[in-house]
Amino acid sequence: MSELLAKNRVGVESALLGGISSQFRINPFTGGHLTVRRAKGATIETADGTSYLDMFMAHGSTVVGHGHRTVMEAVRDALEDGVVIGYETGLGETVAANIVDIIPSAEAVRFTASGSEAVMSAMRLARAHTKRDVIIKMDGHFHGGSDYAMVNSLAANTDTDNPGGRPSRVILSSGGIPPSVGDTVIPVPWNDLPALEAAFAGHRGRVAGVIMVPIDFNNGCITTSSAYLAAALDMTHSNGAILIFDEILTGFKTGLGGAQVLYGVTPDITLLSKCLSSGVPLSALCGRRDIMATLMEPPPKGAIQGGTFAGNILGLAAARATLGLLSEPTFYPNLLTRTEWFFRELQGVFDRSPVPARVQWVGCMFAVYIGTRDPVTTYTQMRALDSALSKRYFSRCIADGVYFHTDFTVSAAHSEAILTQVLERMERAASSTG
DSSP states (O other): OOHHHHHTBOOSSSSSGGGOSSGGGSOTTTSBOOOEEEEEBTEEEETTSOEEEESSHHHHTOTTOBTOHHHHHHHHHHGGGOOOSSSOOSHHHHHHHHHHHHOTTOSEEEEESSHHHHHHHHHHHHHHHHTOOEEEEETBOOOOSSGGGOBSBSGGGSOTTOOSSSOOOOOBOSTTOOGGGGGTEEEEOTTOHHHHHHHHHHTTTTEEEEEEOSSBOTTSOBOOOHHHHHHHHHHHHHTTOEEEEEOTTTTTTSSTTOHHHHHTOOOSEEEEOGGGGTTSSOEEEEEOHHHHGGGGSOTTTSOOOOOTTTTOHHHHHHHHHHHHHHTSTTHHHHHHHHHHHHHHHHHHHHHTSSSOEEEEEETTEEEEEETOSSOOOSHHHHHTSOHHHHHHHHHHHHHTTEEOOSSOBOOTTOOHHHHHHHHHHHHHHHHTOO
């Protein structure tokens, strides 16, 4: 392991606990973290001057590239008038109208500061609107850090004994979450309609909503089908509940309209963040106007949503600039043509190497499953992979200047020349990993 990664291992001496502000800063392959002082385009530079070709892109947030001039200038301009938080400025209305034009499910929009806050608000909204208490989630899907979201969160916290066709055993994914949370959050295996039907039957008249990620990029790249999503929507509606798509990570990765356009299925509520504002803190809760209107009803009937940092001017300015860039007619054709080429070339790298690996992708996000050459479609397959080999391989990539963390991403700043360098270094790492 490089000296840089070794010295950035999580410690106990720093005034900043562990030297990090988020558990997710710890690299899953090296066990350490980077201290980054500069990011530009497809490159990050650490505190000691080491440069990396970045395949992490801030959890997949910066699809236009780090520090894009248009986005940075918009943020700087927004500061000129001195209004940052706590007030409406009119910019929220502008960005909301843009989202309504772009996202099929969006008839009305509310802004929050973080994705976790958006998920929390969506669950509360579903419960208030339906006057029910149960939320069905997918076993293994990640929806942020709020208590009700931290149930069977990520593949490591799934019910491995569930044969399918029924709800999963509740697994609280963090300490400090009351067991009572599990009484109203029901996990079911994804892509399993009989299990979803059983969950509705077992909690008849109590289910407020179903939440899922339409493409599971948090666990690499596990996909679904239009048929499953359409059937899940029909089943949810027939049981008087609300379907929520968490597109915080999938949004703007496959095209302007997100996964709901890719699959042709429109949910009732959609959650957006990350690419919405090129990583500047902003998230959006949007959906059917009749459901969203519950946020306007006075409590205790209505659902409270708000916060000092909700709809902050920096995030809104970044979002307006970012959506402008993403809406350019050539943006996605150019990006997706290049990513398709890169992913196919990368699979060829592994096909020629002694390291068995499967490259899977949708849009501009991808996964490299080390330890198999077969398609990975379940979390059971994921858990059976060679994690030690994976850590060795990606640690070698990082040591050779290609930074991997989670949420593998190709951005518009990754030119063909840069991606060619990435391919060469990844092939070099594969030839020396055993």
